[in-house]
Amino acid sequence: MSDDAIPEFGSKAAGGGVGLGSVSLGAGGGRTLAEIAVILLVAVVIIGGLEFLLGWYQVPEYVLPKPSAIAAAFVKELPNVAPHWGYSVVTLLSGFGIGAGIGLLLAAVITQFPFVEKVITPYILILVTTPMLALVPLLILRFGFGYTPRIIAVSLATGPMVMINAATGFRRTDSAKIALARSYGASVLQIFWKIRAPMALPMILVGLMVGGIFGLLTTVGAEMAGGGFGLGNRLTTYSSMIRMPEFFAVILILSGMGILIYVIFFLIGKKWASWET
Amino acid sequence: MTTRLSIRDVGKRYGDVEALKGCSFDIEAGHIVAIVGPSGCGKTTLLWGMSGLHSLTSGEILLDGERITRPRPEIGLVFQEANLLPWRTIGKNIRFPNEVKRTRPDEAWIAHLLARTDLTEFQNRMPRELSGGMQQRAAIVRALALRPEVLLMDEPFGALDAFTREEMNRLVEEIWLENPTTIAFITHSIEEAILLSDRVVVLSARPGRVLSDYPVPFPRPRDHEIMASREVFELTNAIKADIYSQTPASRKAMTA
Structure with missing residues (x-):
C-alpha cells in the first residue's frame, strides 16, 4: 500500500476482525450463580449416572472404569505419573516457546514485505495443515528417543499456527492510526510497538491459544510414538497393561492441561485485548 | 499580518488522477480558515500535504517561510472521526x-x-x-x-449529529478565543465554515484550485442572531452557488 493513500475512516480495520471471542465458547459473558449451579449439577448427574450405570450393568473395568476407580487410581498413581507429567510439560513448553517465538518473529518481519509474504504464505499453510505428528517416526530415526524429536515436532506444530494468525493480526493496518503516530514524528519502531503490535494482539492471542492446544496434541502423540517417558508414553504403557483406571487418570490430566492453556490465554485476552469485542 | 502557512502552486497526482493543480493561498497567523468545495476536489489531499504526511507532485507549502516536507511539531492534526x-x-x-x-x-x-x-x-x-x-x-x-501553533482539522465533526456538531463548533470557538492559534479546517457544512472562520476558501472541482476566497467579517462569538442575519444568509448563498457551479450536473448544463 502506498504511503500516500488517504485512509478510509469509519471502516473497521482491514483484514478481518476475528477476536478471542470467536473461540471463547461463549465464555465471554458473565455467568450467574444459578447458571454455575446448573453446570455443576450436570457434571454431578453425568459422573453419578456413569458410576451407577457402569455398576448396574457390570461393565468390566477394561472397557470403561467407574469414575470412582479413576479417581482412586489418580490419587494412588500420582507419585508415579508426576515425573512423566513434568517431562511432558518440559516438552510442551520448550516446543511451544521455540515455535511461537519463531512464528511471531517471522509474522512481524514478513508482513512488512508484502511480496515475501505472498510467496511464503502457501508454504506456511502446508505446514499448518500437515499433521507434524507424521514426522515423529522420521525424527526419532534421526535424533533418537530423547526430547529432541518431540520438541522439534511440537515447535513445528505450534510455530506455523502462531505465525499465520499473528500475520493476520499484523496485516490489519489501520492507516489512519499509523498516520496519527507519524504526525507526531513516530519512528518505524514506535509505529510497530505502539500501533501495529497492540492492534495485532487479539489475533496473536488466538494463534497462541490454538498453537498451544496443537502443541499439547503433538506432545502426547510424539510421546506415544516412541521413547520411555512422558504422559503419552504412560497412556501406551497403561493400555498395554490393561490398567484402565490409570489410563483414564492420565486422560484427566491431559484434558486439565488443555483447559489450562485455554484459560490462560482467555484471561490474558480479557486483560489486554478486551478493547476488541 | 504575518503569513503562517503559504500554499504555493500546489499540485498532486495519484496515478492518472490529478487531485490538485495550481492551488495557491496564504493563511495568516491567528486566523481560522475554512476550506470547502465539491466532494472529491482534493481538500483532504491538500490538508494532508499541509500536515507534512503526504508529498506533493508540484509546488510547495511553507510554514513560516520554510518548506514542509515531513510532520512538524508546530502543527497539530485532528482527523475525520476521533x-x-x-x-x-x-x-x-x-x-x-x-x-x-x-x-x-x-x-x-x-x-x-x-x-x-x-x-x-x-x-x-x-x-x-x-x-x-x-x-x-x-x-x-x-x-x-x-x-500546536497551527491546527489542521480534516472534517473534524462530519460524523457527528447536528446538535453535537454545533456544540463542538462552539467549543472550538471558545478555545480559540482563549488561545488564538492558526487553524485550517475542511468542512462540508457552510454554516460551520461561516460560524468559525475568518475566511472561507472554496476549491474547484478536481483538479482542485482556489475558486473563490471570502472574508467572514462578523464579530465573535457569533451568536444565533448573527448567524441568522441577512449578511450571513447572502454569504452562504454565494458560497453555495460557487460549489454548485462545480458539480458535474451544473457543468453539463453550462456547456449545453
Missing part, C-alpha cells in the same frame, strides 16, 4: 503524542483542556465507552495537548 487508539484509555490517548515524542506531558494544560471539554472524569475510560461527541472532544484535547 481516531483514538481503542486499546488505550482516554487519558493515555491524550498523552500518546508526548509518549511518541518522549516528552513530559504538560499536566496543568491537559487538566485545563479536560475540564474545558467535560472529560475530566472520563480519563480512565476506554474510547468505546464514550459517545461519538465525547470521543471527538478527546481527539481535540489530544491535538491541543502539545500546544
